[in-house]
Amino acid sequence: MNDKKEVIFNYGRELFSSKGFKDINVSDITKKAGIGVGTFYNYYSSKEKLFMEIFLEENVKLKKSILESIDLNGDPLKVIKELMFMNISGINSNPILREWYNRDVFSKIEQHYNEENGIKYVNFVYNSFAELIKKWQVEGKMRNDIDCEIIMAIFTAVINIDTHKDEIGIQYFPQILDYLAEFIIKGLIDCNQ
Template identity: 85%
Template sequence: MNDKKADIFNCGKVLFSSKGFKDTNVSDITKMAGIGVGTFYNYYSSKEKLFMEIFLEENVKLKKSIMESLDLNEEPLKTVKELMLLNVNGMNSNPILREWYNRDVFSKLEQHYREENGIKHVDFLYHSFLELIKKWQMEGKMRDDIDCELIMAIFTALINIDTHKEEIGIQYFPQILDYLAEFVMKGLTDDQK
């Protein structure tokens, strides 16, 4: 029985990667998986639900890969800049994760997922970075008068700026993100000169 769910998941991943979310429908997935449409709904309530499950798995893989590649003994500014660069490159190179930038699609998906699963299940960050922030605070490398959850929200805001690069000015975007990361980190590390 779990094999059918895995087949649906894997076929959905292949089709979402090659055709995108909008151009993939449930019948495409079931045809590729060799099952009936009704069987799909035994495992997933909607195409959106399947996509979000795939998206979250891909996002976790990317974040884990990023955390494993970082030198966590580097200074916070260098670490955060590297993390942001790796995140943007990883999001852009993965067709599933790239749907994040299609705000028309993704805002609807996110809203649908929140309604079905609650806000706690839409956590695109990862706890190991939160632990790193706590470590930096204990070592005096980062301000400890700001709650680590609020610092995570600041980093989330920085990452979300990427979805507005056309409005900001795409010709300035990479430099803006880099400078904003630097300014934020200097403010968080009391390294204001």
């Protein structure tokens, strides 16, 4: 039984990667997988649900790869900048994750997924990074007068600004993101506040 779900998942990933979310429908996936449309619905209630499962898995793979490739004991400024820029680079190089930038598509997918599942996001990366921030706060490497949750929200805001690079000005964007990250991180590691 799980074999069919895996087949649907794998062919869905292949098709979404090559053609994008909007240009694929359930019958494309079932035809490629060699199953009936009804079988698809035994495992996934919608194309959106399948896409979100694939998206979340790809996101976890990226974050895990990033965490494994960075020396988390390094200087907080360097570690955080590396994390942020590797995340953006990883999103840009993965066609599934790149759908994040297509706000019309992604907001619909996300809304549909949340209605079916509640807010069940994979947050092992968030928890790992939050623990790192708490460690830095205890060690005096990061301000401890700001709650860890707020610091995490600040980093999320900086990463999400990437979805507005056209409005900011694409020609300035990489430098602006670099400066914003640097200013925020320096403000957070200035423990004399």
